[in-house]
Amino acid sequence: MRVLLIDDNEDVMASITLWLDILGYQVMTANTGAQSILIAQSFEPDVILLDIGLPDMDGYQVVKKLREQSTKKQPLIIGLSGYPQCASHPCCEEGFNHYLMKPAKFSEIQGLILKYQHATKND
Secondary structure, eight states: EEEEOOOHHHHHHHHHHHHHHTOEEEEEEEEEHHHHHHHHHOOOOEEEEESOOSSSSSSHHHHHHHHOOSSSOOOEEEEEEEEEGGOOOOOHHHHOOOEEESOOOOHHHHHHHHHHHHHTTTT
């Protein structure tokens, strides 16, 4: 499984990337929305972990562009944020499959990925 991690916090990015590497996922990272959109075009991730608060555009703008450009099966997109009000944002329902508050538990992220992985094997 290819995972694209988008976060502007270097510590968060480093810890999640290490954890995903240990689990055997192929991981690419981006720290801005614009960078993530370019990477997603060539990397074609199966799963995207997307921070809501990015420096150049917010996660809602990014998820909209990612959904528009996806040419293969739509990736699983999990929104991550430390802002509780993001979970009730109307755009969250339009592009994200799930939304988790930071700090998200690794087991919760892994459970969502495994559920998605299992569902796509049965398609």
